[in-house]
Amino acid sequence: MIELIGLRKNFEGKEGRVEAVRDVELKIKAGEIYGIIGYSGAGKSTLIRCINLLERPTAGKVILQGEDLTTLPEKELRNRRKKIGMIFQHFNLLNSRTIYSNVAYPLKGSGLTKSQEQEKVRRLLNLVGIADKENAYPNQLSGGQKQRVAIARALANDPEVLLCDEATSALDPKTTRSILKLLKELNQNLGLTIVLITHEMTVIKEICDRVSIMEDGRIIESGNVAQVFSSPKAQTTKEFIDTAQNRDKIFDFLTEEANIFDIRPEDVLTRVSYTGHAVGAALISEVSRRFSLDASILYGNLEILSHVPVGELLVLFRGTASNIEKGIDYFTQNKLQVEVIDVEYITRKVSA
Numbered sequence: 001m002i003e004l005i006g007l008r009k010n011f012e013g014k015e016g017r018v019e020a021v022r023d024v025e026l027k028i029k030a031g032e033i034y035g036i037i038g039y040s041g042a043g044k045s046t047l048i049r050c051i052n053l054l055e056r057p058t059a060g061k062v063i064l065q066g067e068d069l070t071t072l073p074e075k076e077l078r079n080r081r082k083k084i085g086m087i088f089q090h091f092n093l094l095n096s097r098t099i100y101s102n103v104a105y106p107l108k109g110s111g112l113t114k115s116q117e118q119e120k121v122r123r124l125l126n127l128v129g130i131a132d133k134e135n136a137y138p139n140q141l142s143g144g145q146k147q148r149v150a151i152a153r154a155l156a157n158d159p160e161v162l163l164c165d166e167a168t169s170a171l172d173p174k175t176t177r178s179i180l181k182l183l184k185e186l187n188q189n190l191g192l193t194i195v196l197i198t199h200e201m202t203v204i205k206e207i208c209d210r211v212s213i214m215e216d217g218r219i220i221e222s223g224n225v226a227q228v229f230s231s232p233k234a235q236t237t238k239e240f241i242d243t244a245q246n247r248d249k250i251f252d253f254l255t256e257e258a259n260i261f262d263i264r265p266e267d268v269l270t271r272v273s274y275t276g277h278a279v280g281a282a283l284i285s286e287v288s289r290r291f292s293l294d295a296s297i298l299y300g301n302l303e304i305l306s307h308v309p310v311g312e313l314l315v316l317f318r319g320t321a322s323n324i325e326k327g328i329d330y331f332t333q334n335k336l337q338v339e340v341i342d343v344e345y346i347t348r349k350v351s352a
Ligand SMILES: Nc1ncnc2c1ncn2[C@@H]1O[C@H](COP(=O)(O)OP(=O)(O)OP(=O)(O)O)[C@@H](O)[C@H]1O
Pocket: 011, 012, 013, 018, 019, 020, 038, 039, 040, 041, 042, 043, 044, 045, 046, 047, 199
């Protein structure tokens, strides 16, 4: 559906060249929701704006349904762009126009009669759940309602792709969820392909099928969401997941309350994660019996990410070093991922 090949974008500024996007290769399938996550300055906005050529790449190809958009003459490009809708963090509505007029705006020159236009605008407003607001002005609406208008406007030309540039970043968590739910419905009901950029892993977790992590203009890791959550490779990916899963808070809690858990320096603290049907908790009692280990579960979490169960447990092992090693080996043989966490800093803090 969309293929980015060797995509590069440089900006020449007073302080020299900024390589905002570097040699990105990406394939996005029709009908999927693809997320791109990265910290501020990673190059996400530039990358997504290259997909509809709002930003002209310095090098590389942007293939949409087999056609390289970078080689198209301006007029043809304008036509193709109609098949790519876009929404933004700050909605970009025309404040002097009514909601109806905002949504009707992209239909100019489409050849629709007045009544066809009216039928279409009302259908779109209905689709995004704000049919009663057609005569209101943007500044009379909440952020979530404005984003709904922006989505209706983006859908006016029946696009096949919707690009979302930090579309929920200005919204509170509850409104964010309702907008993400709407995007998911549009994806399922209209077969709309969605590409979104965000700095929040919770957004990725909520609706994306696949994800790429961006850093310094490059894609450093990609995969389906369940896979990336259960076995992240890059440090930055781990950081995003830690934040999304509240792990920072869990570790703070463990540190502050280490006395309650009676964590000792010789204990081995592990993060055990699993996907699909591997049942983590059952294997823990088995390992405990087989290798004479005390295994305490300090934390557990199970989520369903794109229909795949992804489980995570923090398990504290106590026993001989060689038995703990055997226990960990047993887990990995049974397709559980195990990461040993340094407990020293926890116990050091407690004894200090
Ligand atoms: N028009 C521009 N001119 C010069 N430099 C730019 C321009 N647009 C972006 N950059 C630079 O390119 C790099 C990537 O910026 P970009 O906005 O794509 O990142 P981002 O991941 O979307 O971050 P944010 O979420 O903060 O927008 C940054 O160093 C930024 O300063």
